[in-house]
């Protein structure tokens with residue numbers, strides 16, 4: 001990378017009219033922002049666009065003055081090398097104003113134009129701040145919520161919200177109780193006075209949803225639960241969910257670095273939970289400074305510089321904006337080889353704490369492994385494994401006890417139920433609910449992740465179809481929750497870890513089960529396409545076509561969910 005790149009960045013996807021100057025040599029980021037504050041209710045797209053129209057010229061002018069004042073080249077040379085702007089996702093009317101401003105500025109300065117994906121910028125500013133190589137990223141912003149990890153030239157979406165973004169969910173609740181926008185900081189404030197009340201908690205693999213918990217929160221408020229208690233419990237559950245899926249992503253990818261992005265990342269309780277989770281599993285955690293978490297042009301300029309150095313500039317005629325721009329649409333060309341994926345060096349991480357089991361004599365391979373939820377001791381006698389769901393100290397103790405108990409019960413029940421349906425699963429030999437401990441038969445030679453073949457994933461398709469026909473879901477079918485036997489028995493494929501399963505007769509739940517598996521294939525396979533095809537073929541042999549239809553619909557659903 002040339003060390004002299006200087007970029008002017010412009011951001012304006014929703015509420016922040018912002019311009020910035022990044023100097024790669026000094027690593028200095030100058031940001032000038034002007035926030036849109038709705039008089040009442042949430043963000044109105046038209047009002048937000050009016051704000052952009054009024055505020056963008058001013059913030060750009062201030063940034064430009066800074067660029068000129070800090071530029072030490074000849075006076076007739078442009079003070080920056082390129083103009084970078086947010087192309088999306090975001091509100092169309094706002095994006096168009098920013099796009100127009102960026103094009104005009106790049107032309108008047110005679111410099112290149114760089115189009116930046118706003119969500120990738122939220123991620124890259126964390127990687128940049130932390131100097132991490134290959135982190136998992138939790139984007140917790142207003143209109144979005146997702147988990148990203150790099151694989152084969154793209155940031156893959158490992159998990160995401162199935163309904164609204166996390167900030168929007170919180171803001172809707174505060175609007176309901178009559179507080180002004182934005183609601184996040186008000187919930188954080190009120191929560192300091194609150195006590196825990198029971199609310200829903202919904203994760204599906206690495207996906208999650210907020211609609212159930214938000215209706216329950218409104219209901220609790222209507223029923224007279226003190227608003228502080230609702231706020232406190234909302235934070236505990238919503239951030240507990242985000243922390244849990246982040247841990248699952250670390251476990252699945254084998255990464256030991258997590259970065260946080262997005263405006264909700266300013267919340268101290270969320271950061272505390274993520275930090276504690278990472279600490280316990282021996283992973284490093286980084287949240288950039290607050291000015292880089294909320295929407296800002298600094299992150300656009302910093303990623304703009306990386307893209308510019310990689311030659312990622314835009315011709316005017318192809319510089320249109322995209323309100324639904326997904327992070328996995330962006331070819332990632334700016335990472336060096338050193339920053340490539342960690343293919344080949346994955347494997348279950350050893351537990352970091354002293355609670356760890358010592359491998360009982362055998363090779364490392366039969367020592368304890370640390371999943372996202374449990375410690376699994378593989379080195380017990382008589383071909384058994386012992387799985388214990390550990391206390392998660394980041395979670396509220398009441399919620400934690402409830403989840404560990406429920407999941408242990410469900411895992412025991414559904415593992416056996418599935419076997420009765422003809423799905424290979426480990427035989428259960430002991431259950432201790434108090435300790436959240438299960439003892440199972442040892443199955444398979446390796447995790448599916450390390451032996452991905454079309455035949456094996458086809459088996460997974462058939463197995464899931466059997467489970468669905470019996471009226472339940474696995475809940476977390478990933479390439480780590482499937483064990484495969486090579487050679488023997490013509491290659492047997494076992495489903496394990498039914499702890500997130502539940503009984504349901506909704507097509508949507510069955511299709512989500514397949515979607516979760518799909519996302520884990522995209523996150524772990526070098527060439528996921530043939531495998532995704534094989535899952536569907538397997539499923540089709542045993543299961544219902546309408547589930548596959550629903551799966552296609554889930555995939556089609558736009559993921560940029562506006563404030564409405």
Ligand SMILES: C[C@@H](O)[C@H](NC(=O)OP(=O)(O)OC[C@H]1O[C@@H](n2cnc3c(N)ncnc32)[C@H](O)[C@@H]1O)C(=O)O
Nearest residue numbers: 013014141142143144167182184185263264267294295
């Ligand atoms: C596409 C783009 O326009 C959009 N931007 C966005 O949502 O703004 P951002 O600055 O990342 O996040 C704003 C959200 O962040 C929440 N927020 C701000 N401070 C908070 C706090 N202390 N606790 C919880 N939420 C907070 C606000 O309530 C609001 O919902 C996005 O990144 O999704």
Ligand SMILES: Nc1ncnc2c1ncn2[C@@H]1O[C@H](COP(=O)(O)OP(=O)(O)OP(=O)(O)O)[C@@H](O)[C@H]1O
Nearest residue numbers: 251371372373374376385426440441442443480497
């Ligand atoms: N019955 C078994 N036979 C062989 N290996 C097993 C068995 N159960 C678990 N394992 C191994 O232990 C790992 C973790 O187990 P499991 O998925 O049940 O734990 P977890 O903490 O719930 O994991 P996660 O939530 O990350 O999926 C598995 O990926 C697998 O490698």
Ligand SMILES: [Fe+2]
Nearest residue numbers: 141262263295
């Ligand atoms: Fe954002």
